Amino acid sequence: MLQQTTVGTVLNRYNDFFVMYPDLESLAQTSESELRKAWQGLGYYRRAANLFKAAKHIVEFGFSEDEEELKAIPGIGPYTASALIAIGHDLPALAVDGNLKRVISRLFRLSTPYEKGLDQEIRNMSKKEFARILKEIGPRVFNEALMDLGRSICRVRKPLCQECPLSKICQASQVGDAVSFPVRLKKKTKLHSLALLRFICLHKNQILLYKKCKGEWLEDQWELPTAMIKGDESLTQYPKLTIEIPLHECLRTNITKYKIDNYSESRKKTELLNDLPFYKKRELAYFSLQDLPHTSTASLKILKKLGHEFS
Numbered sequence: 001m002l003q004q005t006t007v008g009t010v011l012n013r014y015n016d017f018f019v020m021y022p023d024l025e026s027l028a029q030t031s032e033s034e035l036r037k038a039w040q041g042l043g044y045y046r047r048a049a050n051l052f053k054a055a056k057h058i059v060e061f062g063f064s065e066d067e068e069e070l071k072a073i074p075g076i077g078p079y080t081a082s083a084l085i086a087i088g089h090d091l092p093a094l095a096v097d098g099n100l101k102r103v104i105s106r107l108f109r110l111s112t113p114y115e116k117g118l119d120q121e122i123r124n125m126s127k128k129e130f131a132r133i134l135k136e137i138g139p140r141v142f143n144e145a146l147m148d149l150g151r152s153i154c155r156v157r158k159p160l161c162q163e164c165p166l167s168k169i170c171q172a173s174q175v176g177d178a179v180s181f182p183v184r185l186k187k188k189t190k191l192h193s194l195a196l197l198r199f200i201c202l203h204k205n206q207i208l209l210y211k212k213c214k215g216e217w218l219e220d221q222w223e224l225p226t227a228m229i230k231g232d233e234s235l236t237q238y239p240k241l242t243i244e245i246p247l248h249e250c251l252r253t254n255i256t257k258y259k260i261d262n263y264s265e266s267r268k269k270t271e272l273l274n275d276l277p278f279y280k281k282r283e284l285a286y287f288s289l290q291d292l293p294h295t296s297t298a299s300l301k302i303l304k305k306l307g308h309e310f311s
């Protein structure tokens with residue numbers, strides 16, 4: 001849940017999710033629509049779909065301690081597999097997250113780029129450079145210690161080398177170029193600005209939503225009818241607004257490489273279809289605010305910001 005989602009957002013759903021699915025068996029037996037509902041508001045639904053597939057897999061085949069077998073489980077990549085081995089099973093492995101990459105690349109002044117092979121190089125170190133210490137301290141404690149060190153001392157821009165217990169053996173600290181590690185090939189992707197107008201079509205306490213198609217952002221989720229006011233011409237999933245209307249700024253959201261300014265406008269359905277014929281061909285439906293389908297996080301945030309109560 002916490003992957004690319006803030007703690008605050010997760011806290012709103014975490015307890016309810018575990019009440020609905022207290023164990024792997026209950027999760028493995030759920031239906032797609034129930035799962036979507038339980039995941040609502042957390043975004044990136046693919047994580048939930050993988051969690052569901054993983055629960056089914058584990059209920060059927062058990063929970064392996066082998067990295068390759070763990071990676072065969074849907075949604076489990078090299079990082080999660082090594083975290084499950086090191087932190088879950090307390091067996092030798094390095095859970096190479098951003099913190100570990102930063103600390104270890106600085107300790108050894110590793111020149112392998114972040115984007116090309118650094119993960120694997122560090123993972124291999126669990127069998128050589130770190131084999132003894134993993135055995136002495138224990139994999140779980142060692143991994144958690146490095147993660148904590150990366151978060152609190154070996155910081156991205158201002159590492160606190162003078163307070164660091166590893167400073168005597170840290171090669172980057174001794175040379176004085178800690179911030180050059182990990183080595184990066186690419187600059188951060190620049191966010192593009194987009195302005196979207198979200199239409200609020202309310203009828204008898206029901207809200208009009210449309211279903212996102214395959215290949216669009218948030219595939220299979222429901223969203224407020226939306227038009228693009230300003231932004232990327234190549235983005236065809238939203239119709240362009242050709243009429244001039246006064247804009248009421250609502251809130252800012254992000255998706256993929258876009259930074260989105262959301263505006264909102266109340267409309268009747270007939271007016272919407274008149275202004276934006278695009279929606280005549282889309283799956284549109286009214287939903288009670290108390291019984292929404294799997295609705296996009298941005299749409300929910302906008303409704304909330306406008307003072308609508310829903311569940």
Ligand code: SF4
Pocket residue numbers: 103106107153154155159160161162164165166167168170171172173178
């Ligand atoms: S000495 Fe500095 S660069 Fe090295 S691990 Fe500690 S905080 Fe990071």
